[in-house]
Amino acid sequence: MGQYESEAQLENRFIKQLETLGYQYVTIKDNDDLLAHFRKILNERNQTNLKGKPLTDAEFQRVYTELVGTKSHYKISYDLRGSINSPIGKISITRDSGEPLFLNIFDVKNAAANTYEVTNQITMMGRYENRYDVTVLINGMPLLQIELKRRGVEFSQAFNQIIRYRNETFKDSLFRMVQLFVVSNGEDTRYFANGDGNLNSKFMFRWTDKHNKWLNEITEFMESFFPPERLHSILGQYVIFDESHSRMMVMRPYQIYAVEGIINQVENHPDKNGYVWHTTGSGKTITSFKASQLLKQREDVDKVIFLIDRNDLDVQTSKNFNSYLGAKNGDLAIDRTDDTKTLVKQLQQTDEKLVITTIQKMNNAVSKDYYKNLLAPYRDKKVIFIEDEAHRSQFGDMRKNVNNWFKNAQHIGFTGTPIFKENIGSDGRTTQDLYDQELHHYLIKDAIRDQNVLGFNVQYLQTFDAEDIDDNGQADANAIDKKEVMEHPDRLEQIARHIILNHRQYTKNGEFNAILTVPNTRVALAYYDIFKKLQAQNPEGEKLNITSVFTWAANEQDNEKYQDQDDVTSRHGLEHIVADYNQLYGENFSVEDFKDYFNDISIRMKQHHVKTPEQNIDILIVVNMFLTGFDSPKLSTLYVDKKLKYHGLIQAYSRTNRIDNLNKPFGNIVNYRNLKTETDDAIRLFSDGSREAFLAPSYEEMAENFRQAIEKLHDIIKQPKDVDNLYNMGEDHISEFIKAFRDVLRIYNKIRVYDEFKWENFALDLTPQQYESFQSKYREAVEYLEREAKNNKKISIVDDLDFELALIQQDDIDVSYIMGLVQNIDFMSTVDDIVDHTEKIKQQIEQAAQSQLHTKKELLLRFLEEEVPQYAEQANVDVLTEFNQYINQQKEDRFNQLSKEVEVPVDSLKHQLDEYNFRGECDSRSINNDLKGIPFKEKRQRRERIMLAIQDIGDHYKALD
Template identity: 90%
Template sequence: MGQYESEAQLENKFIKQLENLGYQYVTIKDNNELLAHFRAILNQRNKDNLKGEPLTDLEFQRVYAEIVGPKSHYKISYDLRGSINSPVGKISIIRDNGESLFLNIFDVKNAAANTYEVTNQITMMGRYENRYDVTVLINGMPLLQIELKRRGVEFSQAFNQIIRYRNETFKDSLFRMVQLFVVSNGEDTRYFANGDGNLNSKFMFRWTDKHNKWLNEITEFTDSFFPPERLHSILAKYVIFDESHSRMLVMRPYQIYAVEGIINQVENHPDKNGYIWHTTGSGKTITSFKASQLLKQRNDVDKVIFLIDRNDLDVQTSKNFNSYLGAKNGDLAIDRTDDTKTLVKQLQKTDEKLVITTIQKMNNAVSKDYYKNLLAPYRDKKVIFIEDEAHRSQFGDMRKNVNNWFKNAQHIGFTGTPIFKENIGADGRTTQDLYDQELHHYLIKDAIRDQNVLGFNVQYLQTFDAKDVDEKSQADGNSVDKKEVMEHPDRLEQIAKHIILNHRQYTKNGEFNAILTVPNTRVAIAYYDIFKKLQEQNPEGQKLNIASVFTWAANEQDNESHQGQDDVTSRHGLEHIVKDYNQLYGENFSVEDFKDYFNDISMRMKQHHLKTPEQNIDVLIVVNMFLTGFDSPKLSTLYVDKKLKHHGLIQAYSRTNRIDNLNKPFGNIINYRNLKPETDEAIRLFSDGSREAFLAPSYEEMAENFRQAIEKLHDIINQPKDVDNLYNKGEDYISDFIKAFRDVLRIYNKIRVYDEFAWEEFSLDLTAQQYESFQSKYREAVEYLERESKNNKKISIVDDLDFELALIQQDDIDVSYIMGLIQNIDFMSTVDDIIDHSEKIKQQIEQAAQSQLRTKKELLVKFLEEEVPQFAQQANIDILSEFNQFVQEQKEQQFKKMSQKVDVPVESLKYQLDEYKFRGECDSRSITRELSGLSLIEKNRKKEQIMIFIKEIGDYYKALD
């Protein structure tokens, strides 16, 4: 059957498989029959409560209003878990006689106590008649909706169809109770949570087995996901209601398996600890929250203590925890003070089994005699510690003190980078030594594969010739201080110039930002001063907002490079950095209120609440801060000028790989030291040696993919102008063009940031000009389909396409931007170096999308190729003046050529240009007078030539005068 299996065949096969799993098939034609069916099951399930008197019409109306009324379908999810105002799995109504009644709608604890059914092709009437493919009913409630497409059909069609159904016919129907959606084309299957707001296709998840193996094919997915006991566990335990955002979430499979591993460890191995190895960025927080919630419900657990390092317990963590657990009006509020007395009071409460605190405060509680006496009742009771970031704060004396006090404690740790023998610290213990055994793992290779995080594009740039250093060592008879070489001002300045020159390319012209990490505070201050000097020396050049943050004592002690007087120097250095920061952003921070300064930097790096893009930080210089625990999708690039290895390297690299949008294809790592051996070792250690999964594809691979995408485009259309003919053929032909060119767009968005990329390499297949023309045709095609969808009553193909217009958003790369890059060239370097920099700038010109810049491309490229290399070894070169002079010379040459061609004086042509610039048109009569004596035909021909020339040269030089 394979690829020829129809949608109907796929649907029937799927329903048969559900029946084999224990689902009962029922025939339900429309919403009225669905309501009647739900009412019948509700009466049957509650016959004892109803005392033999089924619900009247008015009473059922009250039930309906309670579960699908103005409070939205989210309320049913919340009630399924149990709310403050009603028992678990029940709703409350008032009967006609005034009595209050609880009705059981869902048994949360016992999966077998519920009824599981499947139906298909329910017809719902709205703007259009919609027929839903397959619906799973639990106790008569439509809690899962499945949309199927035949094999080979674009997967997004099923997702977009669900969006349309929700908008058109879910409202005011029992389908508002749907908790989860499943979409499949037979070969590829996803699940995701329902919601009142816009659904996001990024939150469609694959289902896997415990070992993270994809179960994509609909048959294997169904066998694992749909057994009633598994489906019940997902709905009863792993659908999460985010109270603060009024949205529903569903956990990913690896999160579910991790929680189940923890529960199993507590239940069956109470004398053993355990740890979860889930890579940075995979959502460990929500997993640990859910584990805490389920553990506190167990009768064999006396207290659950969620233990966090003080540095991680920020305001957002507190809000997320309360929100995920359904806290309202202060319930479960996290105590964020440093008052140990408050913690002890929380521990003494018997009505709340869950406590969230820091390891520092817990250490205080078990170290002081006064508090020990108060905590004596818990010394031998069953206490579960959930410890976030297990690799960081759980290896010292504080952990030992806590262990010595709680004799019957069980510790569950979470880490993205475990400690192995290879990266063991001074403590001498590995993560396994501390936590006994791994309960589940989800490695960075898995997260990249699942597109939960991005891969990395890692570059290694040589900043000095190591051979020269070694030769100098042998000649002098002394070893050269390589630390002195690495921190030499000349080297730092060259790196700063490289960052200024390339930063806009790495960060999509400032849409994203970057961190520069350095070995110590002295180097941080040196870099800051160099950036400041370079930008002050070249005020017309490329402007970057540079900031820095560090603690002036702790970092220096860690690096063993500064003591005594240097502490004062670093403090003073930070003071002048903060002063500049205040001036740049209009703030009033000081070193004394360091926490507020730190938080403001964090906000700007995340680009939260910024009024304008200029309020962003382009490059943040750090020593250790922001290299762990800082999550921001807007951080795309890490400049590295320090030693990194093992878990420290992975943690630092992982700051850049949070998914944002299509303009961020991977995290950029720019190493100014040779960290390739350390990178390869870290990949081996933390990603099971999967180098291919960890790193972005090579340029050669990307280039081949680009050629294949172009070839597929040409199978459909050869030239941009040919797209116009598709409109006469129908929407399907336009759709094929959109899909083909969309693939070209996707790959171009990735390959464009590689240093090796140049359009000339692909010009035989697709020129830069053709690409830009196709972009215009692509946008026109999208607009046409959207317009047709609105104007026509029939369902348009527009619903089945992902247009991804973000891929053709134009970069803000104009003439001023390019001139800024040229000004940043170090003209005291060699001619070869200048040519290399010029080639990079030419690549940016080629890649720019603006028509305004395209018209100037030839002139800019000519200036870079013919003029710029001549400025080598010239100090204080005024590039703007040189360029303006070059422009005038080029313009003069064009005037002279045209003057000779039409036999009209240059001065007359310049007069026409002035008229065109002033009035928007040429002086036609004056041109006629200049051409007197010619035949009418010749006069008209030359007049047309002159008018075209004036318009072209006027538009061409408009932004350059």
């Protein structure tokens, strides 16, 4: 279609295409028409059950109440979805005669047994008159709502319009039954689930083909998404309600294609296994749940066993499955096996077709004679194993034991990082060797493209200079001991200082947390002690909550001893850590309660919150734990001081790339070993060589994008003060400013964490002061539009905008924080090293919100440039004392200068400062006495000058006592 296709033209084309797909167009003007039409179809579909007696008005009202509820208690979306997706697709009411009546409203199994219709421009009356663009009716029920906008319109407009419709006119109408929304501007299309809670634009999904190719343009989207058979399968099988979170979910296309691939494999290739390669963070639990649910409904399947390799995942998976199956109030739709005995009982029960257990319990069941005898009658049953994290759990004797026992089993594996020839282990088998066929793949490059996970900003930092050893610790046979170099206390302390210095920048000033991964327990303990020592040496500096977790061997070798003490093992070291942990958080864990300690750490890492920093874990030191299977949007940074390769590297990196909010643009990977070759190899293997998709843009690219965004802003508005003129020009002009500056905000939020970023590089385009002023104007513009919409009670341009105010949240950076960073500098290093550190600190000062640092910003910068380099090669520098002395000297110089300018003694000026600090104002009478004999006009000017100068001195030169 042409570039200038109107919204009406797009709507007509949409309807025509639906008609070609088999939908019947019907004219429905308003809510009364909608109810009458639904009633007509309901009577027609249920002639047999009605026995020739159509529903009376009272009976139809009971149907309506069953579906929608009453004004005092509307049904929630789950009840509606449950009615539609129940195995029978029926509801029950009582007829006027007192007889029970079952009414078929939706045929779940047979798509062709339903009626598919389309209508448009239904008018619904509420606070405002709302006219819905296009509605898809199935059996007269409005199950899909489509909102269309002309090409070029900001995509959020349709989403925000749907939010308004839901709030204003969905409540008391059949539109409460809407399951899905589709929004499109012709060239870009999304779908998402309805629900009673707040809808989140992050869960608007693109539709794709089986090969993950976007089908964005409305015509290709409709050809794939809207054929009745496909729409029926989405509504009948791939809409899920998460009971624990009271939200309706619809599966993403790659999840749907994977489930269909699994069903096809079981149905048509029962002698072949299969595996699904879906990258870490893509939602494999929902995919495996839906596959398990559909498989257990098949008559040719006796058991579906969801097999995992860790008990903590066993618990979490059971909770998720029960939630998705609609279990309420602690009831279980399925029960997980607590022990092998329970597992065997569940395997024997013919009415329990879905079982969740660990591979360890399953191995016990098929290995011990007592259990084997009980299970003998079930050896030839058709069993489907759904195996999560196949790359971890399915290589070894336990898998062989299970295979040898179940003669008619079929294995379906899920993995985010398959085993190929390049990363094959001692087992000698690849994922394909074990699982025969790949059923579907969704790579990390696809997930990053679709914004289901974040890309990575990877840094490689050299930690020592040596020609005969590389940063991985690789050395010639006759070279220095590589382990001694890599684990030397001086190197570890250098890294610890770098982490302390940069952690706030990497984690958006503590909003997120980090993991430090190391090669063994000995190094983990060494790092813990170094961090503890550094923070004890600097009690006034930045406080980071740091802990560690790892497992230990029952009989450790000498090289695993803690602190080179023969009688102190890593277990003893962990005991010290747990004791510190208990003291910090008020807990009472012990090494014997390791599972409870582990779980508490997991909770704190996931529930990290900037408003309760004392309860957070800022940095968790690990060897292998938490590097696989741990998902937390609050984890943004991985510090790496160990060798990682292939699937281990991708799994570890992927801990950081869960989407949280606009303040987390990508996962930060800080490598203290040169893992560039290993990273590139892993990208090639697991992301089809798509390095550009895997990694965040280079600094040069981000800098160019930043300049372009600033240029577009200046095309609309030159100076912050000019924004005020827009209020006389109308909401459209204010909207254009908001959009332009919002793009500047978005890019700044990403570029600010790059080491290379310095505001002065952009000063000719936009100064920090202008940026802050534009921020204020941006917020004022947002508040103005929202206030106008509320006061004038009209549909405002507010609906068309995503303000993203989270981008201008203030950073908690103050003078004490900056001084803490300065104190962490190793002053025994060279002047060049110290200058490098001070540049990093200056960068944070420049990036901080000026309202929090402006009174001392200039002083801090001068102190860093003039004084700090002089402390090189000095031990035990008291930075706070030095800074206070610097402030006092600067203040003295300022008094002397002011005294000469206004011809008032220094002591008199200092008296004024005392008055200002004590009473909040100067002593004007005393100033007049000091200015006796001066003409009135000149005296007034000097008095005002003195008072302003005293206030400025008081704010700028207050010491940090």
